[in-house]
Amino acid sequence: MSKKNNLSRRKRQYEFDLQREKKEKEKQTQKLQAKKNKMKVDASNKKKKGASGFQVGKRKVKTKLTALAKAKAAQAMEIED
Secondary structure (H helix, E strand, O other): OOOOOOHHHHHHHHHHHHHHHHHHHHHHHHHHHHHHHHHOOOOOOOOOEOOEOOOOOOOOOOOOOOHHHHHHHHHHHOOOO
């Protein structure tokens, strides 16, 4: 018999292949679990705004008005008699 066809060698190779497949499956399940955990939104401690518990869209940016802009705004808001 050739070395490749040796019974003990085939048996060891078969067991090695089984273990490798088992490790690959475990890795894949761990990756899937990590993806699922990453995709979950923990909204338990957030207050709900409307229908959803998290904000979708752009946030409003607060800007400081310059003195000139404030004066123009005040002038525009004045009611002329």
